[in-house]
Amino acid sequence: xxxxxxxxxxxxxxxxxxxxxxxxxxxxxxxxxxxxxxxxxxxxxxxxxxxxxxxxxxxxxxxxxxxxxxxxxxxxxxxxxxxxxxxxxxxxxxxxxxxxxxxxxxxxxxxxxxxxxxxxxxxxxxxxxxxxxxxxxxxxxxxxxxxxxxxxxxxxxxxxxxxxxxxxxxxxxxxxxxxxxxxxxxxxxxxxxxxxxxxxxxxxxxx
Amino acid sequence: xxxxxxxxxxxxxxxxxxxxxxxxxxxxxxxxxxxxxxxxxxxxxxxxxxxxxxxxxxxxxxxxxxxxxxxxxxxxxxxxxxxxxxxxxxxxxxxxxxxxxxxxxxxxxxxxxxxxxxxxxxxxxxxxxxxxxxxxxxxxxxxxxxxxxxxxxxxxxxxxxxxxxxxxxxxxxxxxxxxxxxxxxxxxxxxxxxxxxxxxxxxxxxxxxxxxxxxxxxxxxxxxxxxxxxxxxxxxxxxxxxxxxxxxxxxxxxxxxxxxxxxxxxxxxxxxxxxxxxxxxxxxxx
Numbered sequence: 001x002x003x004x005x006x007x008x009x010x011x012x013x014x015x016x017x018x019x020x021x022x023x024x025x026x027x028x029x030x031x032x033x034x035x036x037x038x039x040x041x042x043x044x045x046x047x048x049x050x051x052x053x054x055x056x057x058x059x060x061x062x063x064x065x066x067x068x069x070x071x072x073x074x075x076x077x078x079x080x081x082x083x084x085x086x087x088x089x090x091x092x093x094x095x096x097x098x099x100x101x102x103x104x105x106x107x108x109x110x111x112x113x114x115x116x117x118x119x120x121x122x123x124x125x126x127x128x129x130x131x132x133x134x135x136x137x138x139x140x141x142x143x144x145x146x147x148x149x150x151x152x153x154x155x156x157x158x159x160x161x162x163x164x165x166x167x168x169x170x171x172x173x174x175x176x177x178x179x180x181x182x183x184x185x186x187x188x189x190x191x192x193x194x195x196x197x198x199x200x201x202x203x204x205x206x207x
Numbered sequence: 208x209x210x211x212x213x214x215x216x217x218x219x220x221x222x223x224x225x226x227x228x229x230x231x232x233x234x235x236x237x238x239x240x241x242x243x244x245x246x247x248x249x250x251x252x253x254x255x256x257x258x259x260x261x262x263x264x265x266x267x268x269x270x271x272x273x274x275x276x277x278x279x280x281x282x283x284x285x286x287x288x289x290x291x292x293x294x295x296x297x298x299x300x301x302x303x304x305x306x307x308x309x310x311x312x313x314x315x316x317x318x319x320x321x322x323x324x325x326x327x328x329x330x331x332x333x334x335x336x337x338x339x340x341x342x343x344x345x346x347x348x349x350x351x352x353x354x355x356x357x358x359x360x361x362x363x364x365x366x367x368x369x370x371x372x373x374x375x376x377x378x379x380x381x382x383x384x385x386x387x388x389x390x391x392x393x394x395x396x397x398x399x400x401x402x403x404x405x406x407x408x409x410x411x412x413x414x415x416x417x418x419x420x421x422x423x424x425x426x427x428x429x430x431x432x433x434x435x436x437x438x439x440x441x442x443x444x445x446x447x448x449x450x451x452x453x454x455x456x457x458x459x460x461x462x463x464x465x466x467x468x469x470x471x472x473x474x475x476x477x478x479x480x481x482x483x484x485x486x487x488x489x490x491x492x493x
């Protein structure tokens with residue numbers, strides 16, 4: 001091949017290859033997941049704060065509910081005390097942002113909330129036996145709010161589990177694992193709710 | 208290099224494992240054919256038309272999207288689980304307001320639920336939803352008047368949603384707007400325009416990097432004599448054009464660049480506007 005033919009071939013190839021390479025490089029850095037780990041982390045944290053939010057809302061509803069039930073069903077002292085006790089135990093746990101990175105604290109929090117769930121559903125089951133209480137408007141409203149909150153907790157937990165699954169998967173799979181080793185060495189997998197807690201959510205009530 | 212390849216292989220294997228382990232989600236939703244979706248086939252035509260008019264009037268008045276759906280079956284889930292999933296799948300309510308609600312009736316399971324989007328939780332509260340279900344809907348359902356229960360229930364929901372302006376102001380803001388939403392809100396421009404801007408900036412940056420690369424690299428090659436100098440300007444017109452057209456076609460296929468602000472589904476149809484749900488509302492059974 002003559003010199004001019006080689007040069008012409010080079011000329012043809014160059015202006016196409018170079019920008020293509022540049023664009024591909026840009027896509028590699030921005031498109032191939034360099035941002036995905038922090039993004040998923042933030043999403044999971046946001047979902048977690050929603051879980052906390054809904055648990056807090058439930059905690060706030062309880063004193064009112066206990067007072068209302070007390071007015072009609074004083075003799076159910078045991079059940080009422082169990083709720084109050086479970087509530088104070090749940091609120092005694094310091095909810096810090098790093099709770100989700102700390103499996104032990106997370107389990108403690110989860111256990112306390114599960115216990116409160118059990119005590120509350122016992123209280124609501126017992127309330128069924130008092131017709132006056134059941135027709136009390138205040139009680140009906142509280143009951144509806146509590147049911148709604150329990151449902152929101154369930155939804156928030158499902159969303160959190162899904163977000164954590166995405167985040168933890170990203171930390172362990174390619175290309176995330178590459179970025180994790182390179183840039184986010186301090187990112188740990190987040191704690192997930194165990195299935196056992198979901199089972200505990202519906203305690204058997206027998207009379 | 209070897210470590211990188213190894214981690215790549217491990218990552219790939221893990222990706223395969225995780226892809227297999229991904230939980231199977233309920234994807235079995237009826238089609239959103241209008242404001243009234245009568246999958247169970249329990250509503251007479253005139254009732255459907257009547258409901259549709261009421262729901263359209265509500266949306267025209269304050270933008271709230273309310274959809275009535277009757278289900279053939281709950282697909283083995285609780286009505287609470289199915290309701291949230293359905294609301295999210297249909298994206299009822301506007302994206303920035305999450306102001307959607309569903310009245311779900313599952314006659315075969317004898318369950319009813321009012322599913323409330325994030326943005327309406329302050330207006331159509333759990334307690335209000337419960338009252339509507341227990342006081343208005345269920346007594347009629349128990350008397351085998353399904354159409355009447357649904358119609359009166361919708362009337363009540365519409366009344367609550369059309370409450371005074373202070374009710375409207377109490378509504379909670381959207382829970383977690385995406386970064387692009389926030390940028391759009393900060394700049395005071397529509398979200399679609401923000402997406403377009405982002406796409407333009409991304410293309411511009413890529414083009415700039417490519418141009419710099421070409422200019423510097425080629426200039427160096429030319430300077431060192433590895434590449435002969437350009438002659439004439441014909442190449443410019445030859446080479447630029449395919450690039451520009453490539454950029455433009457590339458742009459139009461970017462997500463969001465098509466500018467779907469959405470919500471009201473032009474052409475007489477109906478579609479969700481991107482609203483989301485968090486489990487608010489109340490359920491009942493008869």
